Amino acid sequence: MKILLDECVPRSIKRLLVGHFVQTAQQAGFGSFKNGQLLKAAEAEFDLLITSDKNLRYQQNLKERRLAILLLSTNDRSVIELNGDKILRMVNQMKPSSYKELEL
Secondary structure: OEEEEOOOOOHHHHHHOOOOEEEEOOOOOOOOOOHHHHHHHHHHHOOEEEEOOOOHHHHOOOOOOOOEEEEEOOOOHHHHHHOHHHHHHHHHHOOOOOEEEEOO
16 A cells, blocks of 8 residues: 655654555655645545544545545654554555544
8 A cells, every 4th residue: 555644643653554655745745735735646646644633634525535544643653653553453454535533
């Protein structure tokens, strides 16, 4: 699965997502994009967006998207690293167009 990490998610999550192609928004050339622009660009190249932006679902129409979105409840690096297995399990369950919130 091709995964894009939003700017608000720590880069260290990349090493937890074993078996997946993972890029940060900056690496993909999307570093300065706002949410709507980021979603549109991500959808053209990626299968899944991982974010911790809790306002995303209220600010954007997600029903029309093919891109799967995983919202993490925190962007705290230590909490994310402690929950790497839980995050990877959820990533492996994600389907196109799905939106999931993961409480860590």
